[in-house]
Amino acid sequence: APEIDVEAVRERALASLTTARDRTTLLTSCVEEPDLTAQHSPLMSPLVWDLAHIGNQEELWLLRTVGGREAMRPEIDNLYDAFEHPRAERPRLPLLPPEEARRYAAEVRGRALDLLESSAFHGTRLTEAGFAFGMIAQHEQQHDETMLITHQLRKGPQALTAPAPDPVPPFTGPAEVLVPGGPFTMGTSTEPWALDNERPAHRREVAAFHIDTTPVTNAAYQAFIEDGGYDDRRWWTPEGWAHIRQHSITAPLFWRREGGQWLRRRFGVTEVVPPDEPVLHVCWYEADAYARWAGRRLPTEAEWEKAARHDPVHNRSTRYPWGDADPAPEHANLGQRHLRPAPAGSYPAGESPLGVRQLIGDVWEWTASDFLPYPGFTAFPYKEYSEVFFGSEYKVLRGGSFAVDPVACRGTFRNWDYPIRRQIFSGFRTARSADV
Numbered sequence: 447a448p449e450i451d452v453e454a455v456r457e458r459a460l461a462s463l464t465t466a467r468d469r470t471t472l473l474t475s476c477v478e479e480p481d482l483t484a485q486h487s488p489l490m491s492p493l494v495w496d497l498a499h500i501g502n503q504e505e506l507w508l509l510r511t512v513g514g515r516e517a518m519r520p521e522i523d524n525l526y527d528a529f530e531h532p533r534a535e536r537p538r539l540p541l542l543p544p545e546e547a548r549r550y551a552a553e554v555r556g557r558a559l560d561l562l563e564s565s566a567f568h569g570t571r572l573t574e575a576g577f578a579f580g581m582i583a584q585h586e587q588q589h590d591e592t593m594l595i596t597h598q599l600r601k602g603p604q605a606l607t608a609p610a611p612d613p614v615p616p617f618t619g620p621a622e623v624l625v626p627g628g629p630f631t632m633g634t635s636t637e638p639w640a641l642d643n644e645r646p647a648h649r650r651e652v653a654a655f656h657i658d659t660t661p662v663t664n665a666a667y668q669a670f671i672e673d674g675g676y677d678d679r680r681w682w683t684p685e686g687w688a689h690i691r692q693h694s695i696t697a698p699l700f701w702r703r704e705g706g707q708w709l710r711r712r713f714g715v716t717e718v719v720p721p722d723e724p725v726l727h728v729c730w731y732e733a734d735a736y737a738r739w740a741g742r743r744l745p746t747e748a749e750w751e752k753a754a755r756h757d758p759v760h761n762r763s764t765r766y767p768w769g770d771a772d773p774a775p776e777h778a779n780l781g782q783r784h785l786r787p788a789p790a791g792s793y794p795a796g797e798s799p800l801g802v803r804q805l806i807g808d809v810w811e812w813t814a815s816d817f818l819p820y821p822g823f824t825a826f827p828y829k830e831y832s833e834v835f836f837g838s839e840y841k842v843l844r845g846g847s848f849a850v851d852p853v854a855c856r857g858t859f860r861n862w863d864y865p866i867r868r869q870i871f872s873g874f875r876t877a878r879s880a881d882v
């Protein structure tokens with residue numbers, strides 16, 4: 447087995463679990479009890495479901511599977527199994543009330559930290575390098591992002607605040623970057639807390655292409671709207687056209703036209719849509735239609751990852767666009783430090799060697815690709831994390847958003863959703879094949 451620094455693993459696991467729990471606590475204490483048990487959208491669970499589900503997954507994987515303990519409350523497992531009850535039905539389940547859910551999650555956490563103290567982090571694939579602890583910290587952070595989406599959907603006054611990202615001068619660099627053709631290493635076999643769908647590392651041939659230097663901005667997207675993009679069938683796939691017509695979709699979610707300008711509701715506050723911010727809350731069909739209108743296309747998942755990880759000087763794949771260092775605030779807008787994406791052109795310290803910016807953080811980026819396994823994929827530790835979602839129903843998103851914690855964000859990290867979804871923190875950038 448490779449050499450493992452046990453104390454460093456323990457420290458990282460403890461810090462990651464603690465950061466996640468602090469965020470969970472914020473998201474479930476900034477509103478009153480009725481807002482925790484209410485259903486704010488049929489797309490979402492009540493916040494109190496996420497809270498107890500977080501505790502239940504931690505109990506299942508850390509206490510029972512790694513620790514070999516008996517179930518604390520076997521009767522609640524079914525309530526918090528995401529595959530047993532669709533989100534829309536969850537408010538009608540006999541869920542633990544907020545105070546009980548909090549107590550349950552806290553009790554599980556106390557025992558999990560005891561287990562962490564005595565873990566040696568080797569022996570099985572689940573314990574190796576603290577994987578199970580990392581997986582559970584990522585799981586909690588993923589549900590924290592889900593809860594933040596619920597907060598965005600919630601009607602009512604502002605409950606969350608955060609400083610705006612630093613303003614930056616308008617981005618004046620090149621609009622696109624040429625990524626040279628040739629093979630690169632996609633995925634990972636070495637990142638200790640990478641999830642099953644990111645594995646294994648494998649060679650991918652990618653032809654030369656150009657990719658937008660920054661995500662597509664609200665100003666650029668407004669030009670598409672103003673040009674009649676939503677009324678012109680030419681730009682849409684048949685499925686996308688049928689969807690926007692049936693649901694009368696004419697702008698990104700949360701946008702509204704008033705007095706000659708676009709307004710947007712964001713976490714309980716209405717504001718004018720900022721022109722230089724990456725567009726947010728668009729579905730895959732909208733991203734795909736915009737790209738076609740612009741004479742371009744969405745990048746494939748392999749193109750996106752090559753833009754984010756390929757180091758052309760050393761001819762290897764790095765963990766992040768800026769290299770192998772863990773994300774720091776100067777690299778990317780991650781971790782809910784802000785409640786919005788940063789203006790296009792921000793974070794020069796986070797750019798790739800070829801100069802592509804904001805690949806990590808700000809907005810999840812839709813890619814052209816279906817969610818499929820890499821060659822050599824094996825489900826681990828459970829088929830319901832990734833495997834059951836593989837196929838042509840889901841599109842891959844990359845790079846993470848302002849609502850993603852660094853522990854759940856890597857150059858290899860893969861997210862996926864239905865092409866109609868836009869309550870998620872989704873934007874995109876476009877690409878085009880290089881002339882041959």
Ligand code: AVJ
Nearest residue numbers: 585588589592831860861862
């Ligand atoms: C990877 C974000 C699609 O939230 O449905 C949470 C993550 N899996 N609990 C989701 C997940 C199980 C998942 N996504």
Ligand code: FE
Nearest residue numbers: 499528585589
């Ligand atoms: Fe979950």
